[in-house]
Amino acid sequence: MPAISQLYFKTAIALLLVGIAMGLHMSISGNHNVVGAHAHINLLGWATSALFGAYLALNRAKATGRLPFIQYGIHVVGVLLMTGALYVYLQGNAAMEPLIAIGSILFALGAVIFAWIIFKPE
Ligand code: HEM
Numbered sequence: 001m002p003a004i005s006q007l008y009f010k011t012a013i014a015l016l017l018v019g020i021a022m023g024l025h026m027s028i029s030g031n032h033n034v035v036g037a038h039a040h041i042n043l044l045g046w047a048t049s050a051l052f053g054a055y056l057a058l059n060r061a062k063a064t065g066r067l068p069f070i071q072y073g074i075h076v077v078g079v080l081l082m083t084g085a086l087y088v089y090l091q092g093n094a095a096m097e098p099l100i101a102i103g104s105i106l107f108a109l110g111a112v113i114f115a116w117i118i119f120k121p122e
């Protein structure tokens with residue numbers, strides 16, 4: 001498997017464990033206030049990261065060069081910022097809103113770059 005896919009899967013499984021911990025904490029406490037952060041860390045952090053890693057493993061020609069690593073960096077910072085700030089925001093800290101916005105924009109940018117990786121000629 002290419003190095004970028006290894007990196008993506010290691011990141012994805014770490015974020016899944018954090019997402020599961022959040023889910024278990026919500027279930028055990030009976031307080032579902034952080035459901036948004038839980039849903040997004042699982043779906044952006046685990047599912048989307050694993051899909052990016054899987055695509056690059058299946059299309060090794062697309063996994064070469066610096067672009068996939070730049071895309072990875074933007075995606076991971078975006079997911080961590082968006083979901084981390086959302087987690088704190090949902091516990092009542094409204095000052096987190098700009099960080100959620102910046103994280104969301106970085107995540108969106110990462111998705112656009114990944115679209116370019118998929119569509120660019122090999
Ligand atoms: C042990 C593992 C998990 C536990 C205990 C757990 C627990 C929960 C809880 C308590 C909620 C809130 C439900 C509500 O208030 O409506 C929730 C929502 C959600 N969970 Fe999990 N979860 C787990 C794993 C996952 C995983 C692995 C994913 C995705 C890959 C996931 C995706 C979601 C989504 C998308 C929602 C929001 C659903 C909605 O909007 O109705 N969860 N989870």
Ligand code: HEM
Nearest residue numbers: 035036037038039040043044047048082103104105107108
């Ligand atoms: C920049 C990207 C994204 C932004 C800004 C965003 C924003 C939002 C917002 C504002 C909500 C409504 C939350 C609420 O009413 O409490 C939401 C819900 C949801 N989003 Fe996203 N989203 C993004 C990406 C995604 C992606 C890529 C997925 C799936 C792969 C996803 C899955 C969900 C799900 C399952 C819900 C319902 C669960 C919940 O209520 O938290 N989102 N999102």
